Amino acid sequence: MLRSNTSRIWGPQTALALTLVCATGAAADPAPITNGVSQIAVTLTGENGGACVLDHDSAKAGPVTFTVTNTSAPAISELELQSDNRILGEKENLAPGLPASKFTVTLDGGSYQIYCPNAAQDTVAFTVTGTAKRASGSTADLLKEGTQGYAKYVDGTVDAMLVATKRLQAAIDAGDLETAQADYAKARPFYERIESDVEGFVLPGFAPTDNAGNLDYLIDMRASNLDPDIGWHGFHAIERDLFQRQSIGSDTQKRAAELTANVTKLDALAKGLHYAPEDLANGAAGLLEEVQSGKITGEEEAFSHIDLVDFAANIEGAQQAFAFLEPGMMQIDPDLTRTINARFATVEGMLKDYRDPKALGGYVTYTPERRKADARKLSQAIQSLQEPLAQIAEKVATAG
Amino acid sequence: MKKTLFPPPSKPAAKASALTRRGLMMGAAAGGMGAALRPAAAQADEAMPPAPDPMSDAANPAMHVSYPFYRSAGGPRAQAGIATPPQRYTMFMSFDLSTQDPRVLQVLLARWSAAIGLLMQGETVGAVEPSRPEARGLDTGEALDLGPAGLTVTIGFGPGLFRPELGLSAHRPALLEDLPVLPSDAFSPIFTGGDLSLQACAEDPQVAYHAIRDLARIAKRTGAAVTRWTQMGFGRASAGKGQVTPRNLFGFRDGTRNLREQTEFDRYVWVNDGPDWQRGGSYQVVRKIEMRIENWDNDQISDQNAVFGRHKASGAPLTGTAEFDTPDFHKTGPDGAFVIPDNAHIRMMSHEMNDGVRILRRSYNYTDGLDPVGRLDAGLLFVSYQNDPAHFIRLQRKMGTADALGEYVSHIGSGIFFTPPAPREGSYIGAEMFA
Incomplete structure (x- = not known):
């Protein structure tokens, strides 16, 4: 024995x-x-x-x-x-x-x-x-394969973000407001899919608390959280110019060039990142927190009101991270895995109702009226996904 | 130091050092539904820590009271929180079902029951600080170390729970249906309805809040239900047996003629027919009643007394001198008019004037701060239990049409639920529907 x-x-x-x-x-x-x-x-x-x-x-x-x-x-x-x-x-x-x-x-x-x-x-x-032959690889192996797949997904997403940002810059440099607005909406989802993986990057030579070297600050800061010493940079400063001021100035062009430069840095830093399984799980949970705190409230895209575009991108990013963990999770806890899949399906089904190919970014505008009518329903669906999804980090971190 | 939203209950500091939590809890178990407020000097635990700060939560005997959740052999069938002497605070929440799968609802009711059983003993629902770094504790932790604080959580089933898609239509309690439209209903959709209700009551608001918060997490985690509306309440506004009659926000004693005796509960509150799993249950009506505070405060005292039919300070009926004097609804004054006016609240609602109909009131005061135009936003979270919702409906039809109090109140929220009996240990509320 x-x-x-x-x-x-x-x-x-x-x-x-x-x-x-x-x-x-x-x-x-x-x-x-x-x-x-x-x-x-x-x-x-x-x-x-x-x-x-x-x-x-x-x-x-x-x-x-x-x-x-x-x-x-x-x-x-x-x-x-x-x-x-x-x-x-x-x-x-x-x-x-x-x-x-x-x-x-x-x-x-x-x-x-x-x-x-x-x-x-x-x-x-x-x-x-005694001994038994396992039909497939161990759960840990499956999860490791998943993290490798996810790393490629992040790389590809940041690459695509760079292309989309350059296109936005070109439209701004050309002074074409309508095209720039459309390109803004096209560039946004890439960052929103992976932001929980890349938001911690600090440029070399900067202290972690210095926003001047914080790439997330420089790329994605909203008006509500500005650091007066550093000023406003990135997507949302450009959004303000394009959608509220509705004009492209030399300041806008400067911001667009700077955004391209920072996304280029981000692209380089994101290459070759390695992830542990719990990073995917925590990243997915983090994206849902973003939905709950920024998109449901309409704070994220305060001028363009394309919050539902970001919403869908956050969900897609979370769903992708989960999908890479799924083979391993099916071995650990198939019931929970099925539950999470079903909740993702509910949220995705809900988002389908808002699709509009003619709208900026492919989703209807998140107006204050729409928010008033639908925010509760959207938030409830996210809450019911957040709770089970938040449980998986512990499981994959300790999976055999 | 925890935050309290309302002034803390008075603390009999002199007795505090003689109390041990264990002694009190054992007292509660022995005393059944009765509160376990007996000094435990005789059973002082040797391992007892030094006497706590007399103003601390630990020194407050009310924080150590606990009630059983499960039904014991020969014990009352009903869930706690109905006949339980009203605690000082409440947190009420209703939920919408978010599943069409009866098994998911079954899991929710079983997990809610298990969790309530723990919370009512002052325990957490799992670890507050789990050992694995990536873990997310289910229990949110803010009630840790506060003790059971007399917590009861009462589960209610709304009419919508018994929907055909879940295969539960056949189990619907006979009298459970949405309330009809009643006179003076002025509902805001954000304070109405629900397929499930949770009424948490405790001697500490944070303990009541924590219970609902944990249970709402379980609802979301199982995917069975989502939050619908909620109300926190304070200053129990209905007397229970042995309690000094408390006051509502109009400043009047409320519940002087409330049900108190076992025989009255058997006659007016508990459902005594239908399937076995419904017997000992009750129908819970919840109304959010907004008070026009500023108008009331500037009404002359004689009019306030006439609106209620009682004296404001003593609580005595206008025909008597002491609170518990029986009102004389026939007595007339020199002008030939009734001393307790025709439209006085205690006359309109009295069983004498309603063919003997009585309901158990278990209400709480509430405030939501200020309304959009700067008035005090406050009122009564009215909660009643009765074995036939028609009894509430009868009273409310009168209240909404002729009661003098109607000028000062507005019913802005509403819900009706059936509260099944308590489960036995090893089972859960509503288990019989899934057998």
């Missing part, structure tokens, strides 16, 4: 849990196998401050189904299968009174832990004997 294998590195918590399990004399016989799948029943009870009880504490290598029932533990709402603090599978929404829920994982021989947050004894040891 591998149960007494002490050569593995155990956290203090795990070691304690193992002692407790031995002391309470949990069943030592391996789990029964039905149709080639080992069957483990896990019961969450409120006894002794909350406990997570397995009917068998070992199984043969291969597919294992955990059937989880919360009989009386209000404090325990989730359960994870871990190996050395890496999450291999999990189940959420385990409130008392709900029908049993299941998850199946293929496990190789070794020591595992069942982790039930908020149980008095929150970790229970579980042992798998």
Whole structure:
């Protein structure tokens, strides 16, 4: 039996849990196998401050189904299968009174832990004997592939932003207001898709708190948050000229040239960035925060009112980041993955109603009247996406 | 130091050092629905920390009161927060369903029930500061260390919950339907309706607020429901058994003739028929009633007294000398007119004048600051419980047409919900609908 294998590195918590399990004399016989799948029943009870009880504490290598029932533990709402603090599978929404829920994982021989947050004894040891072939790469491998794919997406987006910014500059240099307005709306979405990944960049030689070297400040600062020492630069200063003042001056041309220069710097810095899986998750969550704080309120595009263009771009960026995590997430928590996909679909479906190919940027103008009528509906849909999406960083950061 | 929106409740400082939280909570469990306010000197815990600052939350016995959420064998069937003596603060919120999948609603009700069970014991819903750096704690943390503070959270089901798409039509409580249009309704759509309601009441506003905040997060996380309207309330404006009758923002005692006895609750509040899972439930009516504060404040005292039919300071009916004197609705003055005028509020609403109809009032005062033209924006979050919504409707038809108080109030929000009985441990509210 591998149960007494002490050569593995155990956290203090795990070691304690193992002692407790031995002391309470949990069943030592391996789990029964039905149709080639080992069957483990896990019961969450409120006894002794909350406990997570397995009917068998070992199984043969291969597919294992955990059937989880919360009989009386209000404090325990989730359960994870871990190996050395890496999450291999999990189940959420385990409130008392709900029908049993299941998850199946293929496990190789070794020591595992069942982790039930908020149980008095929150970790229970579980042992798998023998060896099993995994059909696909590990969750960590899938997530790593995802981060590599996402890095290419960011690179491509910043490249496209540079092209669109140069086009905007050309229209401004030509003094063509109508074309410049259209090109402004075309350039905006690129930044909005990836802004949570690039907003931390500080140019070499500047202190992190100095806005003069903060690329996000120089590219995307809104009128409401200006640093008087540095002045107004970037997209929104140009937006003000094009949509409020409705004229192109030499100051506008100067701003456009400066914007191109800063986006060029951004493009160089974004190249070769590496991302951890939780960066994608946190980035996606950050883009939704942007929607909630800047777009729903109509603050982002105060002069052009193309907030819905930015809104759609934030969603697209968040959806892309999530899509690159999805293969790994499907192994960790398929229910949550499906939930998030469904919520994205709801938001995207809602945005479709606002599409207008004739409008600037392809979406209807977000007028104060439209905001008054629709902001609540849009915000509610985003809130219902934010909550589950915010949960995935923890999962992918600790995935095995 | 936590922030309180309203003046903190008075604190019996002299008793504070004799209290232990554990003793109080054990007292609450033993006393069932009764508050556990007994000095615990005899059971003082040896590990007790030094006597706290007498003005601190910890020294306030009200912060240590807890009520059971789950129904115990032989205990009352109803959810807490109805017969519970009204706490000082409330946070009410209603929700719209955002799913067509009954399983998602089932998860919400089960998770809400589990979370309420924890919150009412002063516990958090999961870790406030999870150990993993990337984790987002579900519990928002602002009630940590405040204690249970007498928290109750009462779940209500609106008429819209029993929709065919969810397959729940057959479970609709017999009398649950949208309220009809009533005289003087002046609703703002932002304060009306809802498919689900949560009424949190506590001795501390932050504890009540925190409960609703956590539960709203669970609603969004499960995807079952989204927020619809909310109201915070203070200064319990309806007396419960054993309580000194509090005052509404008109300065008058409110609830002198409220229901207090078990027999009255059985007769007027609890639903006693229909499927077993509905028995011991009740119908909850919530009305946001705006008061015309400036007009009221400048009304002469004799008129104010005539509007209510009571004396402002003592609460005595105009025909009596003490608060609990029974009003004499037939007594006339020298001019031959009734001493308690025809349109006085206590006459219009009295069971004597309404074929014996009575409802439980469990209201709170509210303020939303100033209105757009600079008037005090305040009023009453009226909450009533009754075993037939027709009883409320009958009273409100009179209130909206002939009651003298009508000149000073406007009903700007409304909702109706069925509050099912409490679940047993291991189950959740409404579980029977999904069996």
